[in-house]
Amino acid sequence: MSNVFIAFQSNEDSRPLVDAIVADNPEAQVVYSPGLVKIDAPGRLVIKRETIEEQIGRPYDLQQLHINLVTLSGNIDEDDDQFTLSWKH
Numbered sequence: 001m002s003n004v005f006i007a008f009q010s011n012e013d014s015r016p017l018v019d020a021i022v023a024d025n026p027e028a029q030v031v032y033s034p035g036l037v038k039i040d041a042p043g044r045l046v047i048k049r050e051t052i053e054e055q056i057g058r059p060y061d062l063q064q065l066h067i068n069l070v071t072l073s074g075n076i077d078e079d080d081d082q083f084t085l086s087w088k089h
Contacts, residue, residue: 004045004074004085007038014068016055017047024051036070045074047083 006021008014014037021039022028028041039045052060062083074085 002087003040003042004072004087005038005040006045006047006072006085007036007070008065009068009070010035010037011068017052017065017068020051020055021045021047023055024048041085044084044086049081 008017010032018030018037018039022030024046025039025041028039028045031038031040047062047065049060049062052062062078062080065083072085075088077084077086
């Protein structure tokens, strides 16, 4: 199974996103580099609006994650509640 990944600028805005992603994807591995944080997961990675809102304590529009997004790998499926990366076979 191939990994999917998403990478964000390493800043205060991205920190709760990373925490939420790790909470919802226990198999995900986070790699910190200067200025960048990359999250790898085997086959599928789910980002849930609800979990991000729990982290930040206010409403969150998933489109905001694109502000600090650097790159990603995988097929994207997104709606107002969830952003999913996966490899469809």
